[in-house]
Amino acid sequence: xxxxxxxxxxKRTPLYDEHVAAGARMIEFAGFAMPVEYSGxxxxxxxxxxxAGLFDLSHMGEFSVSGPGAAAFMEWAVTNKVANMKExxxxxxxxxxxxxxxxxxxxxxxxxxxFLIVANAANIEKDVAWLDYLRRSWPGEGGPxxxxxxxxxxxxxxxxxxxxxxGPRSEAVLARLTGADLSAVRPFRFVEDRVAGHRALISRTxxxxxxxxxxxxxPEAAVPLWRAxxxxxxPDGLVPVGLGARDTLRLEMRFPLYGNDIDETxxxxxxxxxFVVKFDKEGFVGKEALERQRDQGVPRRLxxxxxxxxxxxxxxxxxxxxxxxxxRVTSGSMSPSLGEPVGMGYVxxxxxxxxxxxEMEMRGRRIPARVVEGRFVER
Amino acid sequence: xxxxxxRYTKEHEWVRLENGRARVGITxxxxxxxxxVVFVDLPRVGTNVQAGEAxxxxxxxxxVSDVYAPVSGRIVEVNEELxxxxxxxxxxxxxxxxxxxxxxxxxxxADELLDAAQYKALIEE
Numbered sequence: 001x002x003x004x005x006x007x008x009x010x011k012r013t014p015l016y017d018e019h020v021a022a023g024a025r026m027i028e029f030a031g032f033a034m035p036v037e038y039s040g041x042x043x044x045x046x047x048x049x050x051x052a053g054l055f056d057l058s059h060m061g062e063f064s065v066s067g068p069g070a071a072a073f074m075e076w077a078v079t080n081k082v083a084n085m086k087e088x089x090x091x092x093x094x095x096x097x098x099x100x101x102x103x104x105x106x107x108x109x110x111x112x113x114x115f116l117i118v119a120n121a122a123n124i125e126k127d128v129a130w131l132d133y134l135r136r137s138w139p140g141e142g143g144p145x146x147x148x149x150x151x152x153x154x155x156x157x158x159x160x161x162x163x164x165x166x167g168p169r170s171e172a173v174l175a176r177l178t179g180a181d182l183s184a185v186r187p188f189r190f191v192e193d194r195v196a197g198h199r200a201l202i203s204r205t206x207x208x209x210x211x212x213x214x215x216x217x218x219p220e221a222a223v224p225l226w227r228a229x230x231x232x233x234x235p236d237g238l239v240p241v242g243l244g245a246r247d248t249l250r251l252e253m254r255f256p257l258y259g260n261d262i263d264e265t266x267x268x269x270x271x272x273x274x275f276v277v278k279f280d281k282e283g284f285v286g287k288e289a290l291e292r293q294r295d296q297g298v299p300r301r302l303x304x305x306x307x308x309x310x311x312x313x314x315x316x317x318x319x320x321x322x323x324x325x326x327x328r329v330t331s332g333s334m335s336p337s338l339g340e341p342v343g344m345g346y347v348x349x350x351x352x353x354x355x356x357x358x359e360m361e362m363r364g365r366r367i368p369a370r371v372v373e374g375r376f377v378e379r
Numbered sequence: 380x381x382x383x384x385x386r387y388t389k390e391h392e393w394v395r396l397e398n399g400r401a402r403v404g405i406t407x408x409x410x411x412x413x414x415x416v417v418f419v420d421l422p423r424v425g426t427n428v429q430a431g432e433a434x435x436x437x438x439x440x441x442x443v444s445d446v447y448a449p450v451s452g453r454i455v456e457v458n459e460e461l462x463x464x465x466x467x468x469x470x471x472x473x474x475x476x477x478x479x480x481x482x483x484x485x486x487x488x489a490d491e492l493l494d495a496a497q498y499k500a501l502i503e504e
């Protein structure tokens with residue numbers, strides 16, 4: 001799967017022509033031709049924080065897990081508790097390998113007849129292969145306490161489009177197009193209803209730190225719904241937003257990005273995702289390794305930091321403390337909300353305390369940086 | 380978008396020749412490709428640079444782009460205004476968005492640079 005980017009024509013989402021017609025700058029991301037910006041990343045970012053933005057996230061993966069063994073299988077496959085979810089609930093979770101490394105971070109939706117897993121686009125094939133491998137494994141060989149025949153995994157990625165509306169005006173805009181009672185849909189809850197006449201799973205979730213909704217729809221509904229939303233939201237300032245602002249929005253919230261801040265070499269404990277690791281569960285893939293790490297202490301932690309000199313943190317830049325290299329930057333940018341350079345990176349656990357002074361090496365120079373607690377921007 | 384009185388490089392710098400000195404910036408095309416510029420890493424005045432050497436960096440929200448010296452010489456001036464207003468590179472790439480002035484070692488080096496028509500042909504390829 002290392003060849004996914006090279007030599008293949010990027011896939012197009014159903015909204016590709018809309019993006020091109022709107023003058024978006026298109027890039028290849030996770031094998032898809034995606035809009036990185038329309039009017040400019042900073043303007044789009046600020047519009048999401050102050051009004052609302054519309055995102056095409058149709059590249060993301062969706063898998064259905066159903067069958068009589070689905071709940072027990074899911075409980076085994078992810079670190080968070082999902083078997084106790086009620087229909088209409090969604091929950092953030094991590095899929096780990098037995099060594100605690102992160103296969104993917106996902107949102108799990110409990111529907112009437114199945115669990116819907118929403119996954120990172122770059123991980124679709126890997127996740128399906130991993131989940132199917134788990135399904136076929138028996139207890140004792142690392143598999144779930146479930147008969148493989150009792151679990152059905154289906155990849156719905158190609159038959160699912162995803163549009164997100166994010167920002168404080170989202171509910172008001174969406175309410176004009178649906179009869180669903182959106183005020184009753186609390187964060188991490190969803191309903192299935194119609195939007196502008198199209199069937200949609202309407203979920204109060206997102207990756208921006210703002211209030212907003214994600215709409216899972218059929219591919220043929222994508223263009224009419226995209227247009228209807230832009231028209232309905234025009235008076236509120238709704239604009240299309242690309243992946244560039246999606247990245248700065250999530251960075252300000254310190255949401256990790258798979259491939260940057262988390263991957264198979266990092267564990268959820270190192271990444272500060274302890275809240276989705278439920279050690280009181282009977283068993284799940286990675287439990288023993290993560291218990292060991294919890295008991296022995298994590299060797300490194302993902303921290304947020306602000307530069308105290310001029311520069312911009314970028315993935316891979318070394319981080320130093322007391323003149324010694326103690327880690328690397330995993331994500332960084334100029335925060336459009338703060339106008340300050342912010343970053344995330346792994347550092348040795350002893351250097352992870354908020355207030356710790358680090359130095360970041362940028363083009364041969366060391367720039368002071370301070371570990372900060374929590375989100376860069378409060379919402 | 381590509382003034383006739385400037386010279387250009389294949390790496391998308393522009394040069395304005397001013398009595399043996401070269402004022403340098405990045406072209407309209409370069410800033411448009413980068414998007415919102417949020418940081419300019421300026422060289423120090425007094426530094427000697429060789430033609431083709433990365434002597435400054437322009438960073439947008441998403442990307443870092445090196446700026447290469449179009450000619451050899453000594454940096455005699457840098458645009459300090461960019462420290463607080465890096466967006467000038469987007470707003471006025473050939474004016475207030477200039478980056479540095481190089482005192483040329485060999486003014487004949489400027490003859491090697493592209494003219495506006497050649498540069499336009501290059502980016503339209």
